[in-house]
Amino acid sequence: MAFYITTPIYYVNAKPHLGHAYTTIVCDTLTRFHRLLGEDTYFLTGTDEHGDKIAEASKKEGCPPQDYVDYVSALFKITWPKFDIKFSDFIRTTEPRHKEVVSRFLEKVNDKGDIYFGEYGGLYCVGCERFYTEKELVDGLCPDHKVAPKFIEEKNYFFRMSNYQDWLIDYIKQNPDLIRPERFRKEVLSFLSEPLEDLCISRPKTRLTWGIDIPFDKNYVTYVWFDALINYITALGWPDGEKYAHYWPYAEHCVAKDILKPHAIFWPTMLQSAGLPIYKHLNVHGYWQMDKDKMSKSVGNVVDIFTLREEFGVSAVRYFLMREMNFGLDSEFSYKRVLERYNSDLANDLGNLWQRSITMLKKYSGGIVSSSALSSLAQDSDWENTLKLLVKDYTIHFSHMRPSEALKRVWEFVSSLNKRIDVDAPWELAKSEDNRQKLDLVLASLVKGLALIGALIWPVMPITGEEFWRRLGLAPESITLDSAAITLALGHGKVIEPGEAFFKRAEKEPEPGAKEKQVSSKDSKEKAPEGRPEVITYDDFAKLDLQTGLILEAEAVKKSEKLVKLTIKLSDTLRTIVAGIRKSYTPEELVGQSVVIVANLAPRELMGIKSHGMLLCASGPDTLSLLTPSREVPPGSQVS
Ligand code: MSP
Secondary structure, X not given: OEEEEEOOOEEOOOOOOHHHHHHHHHHHHHHHHHHHOOOEEEEEEEEEOOOHHHHHHHHHHOOOHHHHHHHHHHHHHHHHHHHOOOOOEEEEOOOHHHHHHHHHHHHHHHHOOOEEEEEEEEEEEOOOOEEEOHHHOEOOEOOOOOOOOEEEEEEEEEEOHHHHHHHHHHHHHHOOOOEXXXXXXXXXXXXXXXXXXXXXXXXXXXXXXOOOEEOOEEEEEEOHHHHHHOHHHHOOOXXXXXXXXXXXXXXXXXXXXXXXXXXXXXXXXXXXXXXXXXXXXXXXXXXXXXXXXXXXXXXOOOOOHHHHHHHHOHHHHHHHHHHHOOOOOOEEOOHHHHHXXXXXXXXXXHHHHHHHHHHHHHHHHOOOOOHHHHHHHHHOHHHHHHHXXXXXXXXXXXXXXXXXXXXXXXXXXXXXXXXXXXXXXXXXHOOOHHHHHHHHHHHHHHHHHHHHHHHHHOOOOHHHHHHHHHHXXXXXXXOOOOHHHHHHHHOOOOOOOOOOOOEOOOOOOOOOOOOOOEOOHHHHHHOOOOXXXXXXXXXXXXXXXXXXXXXXXXXXXXXOOOOEEEEEEOOOOEEEEEEXXXXXXXXXXXXXXXXXXXXXXXXXXXXXXXXXXXXXXXXXXXXXXXXXXXXXXXXXXXXX
16 A cells, blocks of 8 residues: 655745644654555655745845745755654755646646636735635635735636536545545535636736746746646656656645635646546645634744744654644644643653653563563453554544544553553562562563554654664664564563653743753753863764855844844855854945855744854954855855
């Protein structure tokens, strides 16, 4: 079996925020879950870079659209790995491979006779990049952007979407889980009970040039949604690519309800017209809200994911997002709620289970699991059935797109093991040698339970799951849900140590920027040493990504005597760095200088501006001096 999942490709007019992170983490989690099942997976994400909205945003930033999209797209691309998100491919709609596929697709739909030229007047929302009918507006305003759409009248190309209305209704009825959860399927069918209009798929170049040319009329560019949806097949190399043949039959899209209509109506009708099979599932989730409003850049209520990550650690952020939101329903975000879940589910339930179990294993059995107890346990049908049922329920929940339910089920098991410790009281059993067998059995069941939990949480919390396995003496690369394989691997006879607590209790609501509370081997290794060591290893040095950059713009930061905001060109991206060098350099002196920057420093906010890196300077007695390469090298050259 194969598995192919996609996130929406995100508009590059906003930086990644919690809403984007949620969908992307859902897709990463699902991909990992399918990998656990032994399937061949492919996970696609990327950025949507054409259209009015992006053209306007780049104008506002005062930079050419290509530079602007390069910069924001790179931000998305470098953000995801910081959340343990491992995509197979990152697609950008400005790439040549995509432009080619869009042209081919348009030709195909045109050859079918499904495109015509006509005049259209309608109410257009720039934010949504689409026309609205009067009925769809709320008090005359766009329901998402809360602004009055503009009336626009012009000649354009249209896709005969209406021809496919009856076919689509039948297709949705015959494939009951095509759109899930059910409420969104109903919403789409109800929308389709009214006559469907044709889709305007072009924009005249007199109004917009930032798009993909319509292949049969160079005076027009392609409507951004028609362009964007096609990304899902571009990445697989449609029409002849091997990946297309292999993965497309298993395609799953994951989106929030804001873009239900393009995915549930435009996309399947486009596919049908071009003669391609329809995706397998459209998975639709609700909104993360703040004070009952959708979290979005336009409302200005977005949660900074980097601060959240700094405060709680990646595993806890991923866990919170997957556990807290019921897939399909809206969820209210609050720091208080993150803290509650962190303390109750992670520190108390999971962290304590680990600590109690392995501390007792150490104390009563020298940290070694008895292999005869492991074998007896494997013969215990009650215990084995409990594990089997757990894995089955978990698998069903994930397969039906219910990550929160899957985790809830795992936590029921965590609680049952915590209770088992209280009931079996190993400390009592340890008082008499007569109870040795029973004690070994209890300890073995705890260790086996923890190994299985490590595998079950791995799709959601990869670092923690892998660290469970590592500390249990198991190879994280072989992580599995298979009970017999776990038993076999646990019979290694090595000493297991409890190690540092996985999730230390957080006592109060953390302030933004507070210390990371999650402890795992990876995180602790990454902690900065106190004071500077006399010697560091080459590996320590190699962690620094030092690059040359060219300062394109420099602007004094208002209300600060020291800070200057710099736009720096690296090899193919632009960086914003805020540097405290104004007392030594005027902004004019800085423009055009080649500098050396630390490119992989965690972003920091200075006077409300996010700084993505640091300049290297030598500190003289009363002035700073920028480090600059002594010969000319291209921006983005590695410094080592
Ligand atoms: N570019 C289009 C998608 C084209 S796909 C062919 C687009 N981009 S977007 O940047 O606006 O991203 C929208 C998506 O971001 C949502 O569908 C959802 O996946 C995610 N979210 C953005 N804000 C969100 C919330 N407040 N809550 C949950 N998800 C959110 O639309």
